[in-house]
Amino acid sequence: METMKDSRIRIVGVLVAAAVLTVLMASAGNAAQFRRTLSDPQSRSARGHETLRLGANRDYSRPGGGVQVRIENDTTSEVIYGLQYELAVRKKGAWIRLSTRPVFSPRLFVAPESVSAWQRIPIPKEAAPGRYRIRKQVQIVLAERTAKRQIDTTFRVSDS
Numbered sequence: 001m002e003t004m005k006d007s008r009i010r011i012v013g014v015l016v017a018a019a020v021l022t023v024l025m026a027s028a029g030n031a032a033q034f035r036r037t038l039s040d041p042q043s044r045s046a047r048g049h050e051t052l053r054l055g056a057n058r059d060y061s062r063p064g065g066g067v068q069v070r071i072e073n074d075t076t077s078e079v080i081y082g083l084q085y086e087l088a089v090r091k092k093g094a095w096i097r098l099s100t101r102p103v104f105s106p107r108l109f110v111a112p113e114s115v116s117a118w119q120r121i122p123i124p125k126e127a128a129p130g131r132y133r134i135r136k137q138v139q140i141v142l143a144e145r146t147a148k149r150q151i152d153t154t155f156r157v158s159d160s
Contacts, residue, residue, distance in 0.1 A: 050075040054136055054151040057118065060158055061132075064125035067155050069134055071116040079110040080139040080146065083119060090131040098124065127157045 052075055057068040073079050083105035088095040110116045121134050135152040 052079065052138070052140065052149065052151060054134065054153040055115070056134070056153045056155060059155045061123045061127075061155060062159065063123060063127040063157060066120045066122050067134065068118040068120050069136070069153060070118050071110050071136070071138065071151070073110045073112060073114055073116075075140070076112045078112060078141040080141060081108050081110065081116065081136060082106075083108070084136070085119075085121060086133075086135040087121065087123075088133045088135070089128070090133070095133055123157060129156075129158050131156055 051072070053072050055070050055072045061067050069085075071079060071081055083103045085100065085103070087098045087100050089098060090096075108116065123132070131154060133152050133154045135150055137148060137150050139146040139148055
C-alpha cells in the first residue's frame with residue numbers, strides 16, 4: 001500500500017517534470033524566432049561578433065511588478081544555467097545587492113544561436129525608484145571544459 005510520503009514524492013516528481021517540459025517547449029519556440037533574427041546577414045554583420053547576453057522584456061517596472069529576462073546565446077557554444085539570479089540597486093555609484101528568495105532548479109541548457117525561456121523576476125513592493133540590475137551566472141561549454149561567466153541587464157523602477 002502506498003504511503004502518504006510516497007504519494008507526495010510522486011506528486012513533486014510529476015510537477016518538476018512538467019516544469020522542465022514547459023521550459024523546453026517554450027525554449028523551442030523562442031529558439032526558432034531567435035534563429036530567424038540571427039540568420040539575417042544585416043543583423044549579424046551589425047553585431048560583428050558572437051554575444052551572450054541577458055535580455056529583458058522591458059527597461060522599467062513599478063514596485064511590486066516584475067521584469068522578464070532570458071538568456072540570448074548568439075555563440076557557437078552551449079550554455080548551462082539555472083533559475084538563480086541576483087537583484088541589486090544602484091546607490092551612490094555602487095551596486096547594492098538585495099535579498100531574494102532562494103530558487104531551486106535543475107541545470108538548464110541554451111543551445112548555440114538560441115534563447116532560453118522567459119523567467120519572471122519579481123520586483124519587491126518596497127523597491128524605491130532608481131536603477132536596478134539583474135545578474136545571472138552561466139557556464140559556457142567549451143571543447144573540454146566550462147567557463148563561468150556573469151551576464152546582466154539593467155532597468156529602472158518608477159512609481160509612475
